[in-house]
Amino acid sequence: MNFASLEALRAACQDLPTGDPKAAEAVARRQDTLTKPQGSLGRLETLVAWLARWQGCEVPKLDKVKVIVFAGSHGVTAQGVSAFPPEVTAQMVGNFAAGGAAINQLAKMAGAELDIIPLDIERPTADFTLAPAMDEQQFLAAIGTGYDAVEDGTDLLCFGEMGIGNTTAAAAIASALFGGVDQWVGRGTGVDDAGLGRKTAAIEVAMKLHGAVLHDPLKAAAAVGGRELAAIMGATLAARHKGIPVLLDGFVCTAAVAPMVRLHSHGLDHAVAAHVSAESGHRGLLTAMNLKPLLDLGMRLGEGSGACLAVNILRSALACHTGMASFADAGVSEKAAT
Numbered sequence: 001m002n003f004a005s006l007e008a009l010r011a012a013c014q015d016l017p018t019g020d021p022k023a024a025e026a027v028a029r030r031q032d033t034l035t036k037p038q039g040s041l042g043r044l045e046t047l048v049a050w051l052a053r054w055q056g057c058e059v060p061k062l063d064k065v066k067v068i069v070f071a072g073s074h075g076v077t078a079q080g081v082s083a084f085p086p087e088v089t090a091q092m093v094g095n096f097a098a099g100g101a102a103i104n105q106l107a108k109m110a111g112a113e114l115d116i117i118p119l120d121i122e123r124p125t126a127d128f129t130l131a132p133a134m135d136e137q138q139f140l141a142a143i144g145t146g147y148d149a150v151e152d153g154t155d156l157l158c159f160g161e162m163g164i165g166n167t168t169a170a171a172a173i174a175s176a177l178f179g180g181v182d183q184w185v186g187r188g189t190g191v192d193d194a195g196l197g198r199k200t201a202a203i204e205v206a207m208k209l210h211g212a213v214l215h216d217p218l219k220a221a222a223a224v225g226g227r228e229l230a231a232i233m234g235a236t237l238a239a240r241h242k243g244i245p246v247l248l249d250g251f252v253c254t255a256a257v258a259p260m261v262r263l264h265s266h267g268l269d270h271a272v273a274a275h276v277s278a279e280s281g282h283r284g285l286l287t288a289m290n291l292k293p294l295l296d297l298g299m300r301l302g303e304g305s306g307a308c309l310a311v312n313i314l315r316s317a318l319a320c321h322t323g324m325a326s327f328a329d330a331g332v333s334e335k336a337a338t
Contacts, residue, residue, distance in 0.1 A: 001147040001238070003140045006218050013263040016240055019270065024053035027060075033326040037335070043294070044317035047272070051314065054245040054270045055155065059322065062315055065112040067158040067304045068149050068235060069096060069103060072119045072142075072228035074165030075127035081168045081199040083189040086124065089164045093118050096162070102301055103160055106308035111315070112158065117149055119227035121163075128172065129205045132223040139222035139230055146234030150242060157239050158247045158274070158311065160304020161228045161256070164189070170255035171281055172203045172224035176214040177258050178288050181207065186251070186280035186300075217259035229256035236260065240270050247307040247314075250277035250300065254285050261289050275299060275306035 003009040027049040032038050039045065051060035071093050077086045095101045096116045107114040119142055125133040134142070150157065163169075167188035174184040185200045206224050213219035221230060229252065236257045239246045248254055248271050260267035268289065275295035276283050286293055294310050327334045 001144045001234070003143060006136060006140070009140065009143060010218060010263060012241075013237060013260055013267060016264060016267065017243065019053040019243070020056040021053060023056055023058045024049040026058040027052045027321065031321065033328070034324040035327055035330050035332050036324070041317070041320060044313070044320060047314055047317045048321040050272065051156070051245055051318065054243055056243050060155070060318060062155050062311070062318055064154050065110065065156045065158070065311055066115065066151070066154050067103065067107045067112045067160060067308060068115045068117060069160040069162060069304055070117050070119060070146065070228035070231040071121055071162040072166070072226045073121045073124035074163055074169055074226050075124040075133065076129060076168050076202055077124070077165040078127050079129055079198055079202040080195060081188075081191070081202055082164050083191045083195060084164050086164045089162060090121050092162050093121065101303060102305050103303040103308065106305055110308045110311035112308060112311055115149065117145065117231065119145060119231055125226055128169075128224045129202050129209065132210065133169070133225055134222045134227065134230070136222060138227070142227040142230035143234035146231030147238040149231070150235050150238035150244065152242055154244050156247065156311065156314065157235070157244050158249065158304045158307035159232045159235055159253055160249055160307065161232060161252050161302055163226055163228050166226055166228065166252050167279060168199050168202060169224060169226045169229060170252040171199070172206050173221055173229070173255045173258060174281055174285050175203055175207055176210075176220035176224055177217060177262055178285070183284055184281035188279065217262040221259050225256070232256035233259060236271060244270070246271040247274045247310050248272065248291070249274060249304045249307040250302055251279040251282040251285065252302055254282060254289065254291070258285070258289060272310075274310035277306065
């Protein structure tokens with residue numbers, strides 16, 4: 001997808017399909033006939049209805065689940081904001097390709113296909129303490145790469161990321177869109193106190209330098225974000241347009257799609273937060289975006305790891321919905337009328 005301008009992208013983020021409410025209602029009706037007290041499976045029931053709404057079918061499926069990991073390099077690493085050197089980004093992309101990362105194992109266990117998409121990792125974004133991380137065309141190109149990565153006919157999408165320095169970019173986006181700085185800054189790859197101070201200082205400088213554009217969610221994402229974050233946003237937008245539900249991963253993925261919420265109050269209705277990570281700003285960011293996570297396992301890896309784990313929850317929810325007998329079929333007495 002070639003978005004010719006920020007205004008074209010803005011329009012695409014505001015003209016959104018609303019899913020199929022009749023499909024969701026059909027799921028809810030069937031849930032009430034199954035051999036269990038009504039509502040007793042909690043979110044497992046509403047998750048199936050959510051899948052049905054966004055897939056547009058009364059019996060949702062999870063035959064084609066994809067995980068797409070986007071990778072990008074960040075110029076802000078020059079400010080000493082990460083515990084790892086920037087060359088680790090390319091090295092980890094190689095590790096993904098070789099099957100040696102956590103996401104490779106988790107995707108396999110979730111029955112998901114894994115794609116790795118590096119975005120100019122040999123060419124970092126600009127250091128956003130000195131200049132915008134991306135100009136408009138670079139930002140739109142990354143958005144388009146993400147958008148084009150989404151295939152028709154996919155049943156469920158999970159997005160992951162790799163990019164040394166990207167928790168700094170994520171915290172900067174959160175600061176730009178929701179205010180403050182300290183509450184969004186965490187230790188990322190494990191920086192010490194001095195590194196945490198440098199990270200906070202870099203974001204404070206960026207907020208002052210780019211203050212004139214921070215009122216605009218798209219311009220803010222270009223000024224202080226990264227290519228892989230922009231690609232995640234583009235892919236999430238494509239999923240909405242193509243009727244594909246999305247599981248959001250951790251802090252970086254959540255920050256990447258935050259502009260969509262600021263542009264449209266229901267911009268992420270097709271997405272569910274898979275987990276809340278141990279990165280300190282994630283819980284507050286989920287709250288600010290009105291997202292309720294499925295899991296809380298103290299994870300902070302990224303790569304789409306938490307989203308992959310949540311695929312198994314969705315598979316369990318769907319198995320109950322499609323496999324359970326109704327009261328009538330099983331010959332089980334229903335709740336007595338009162």
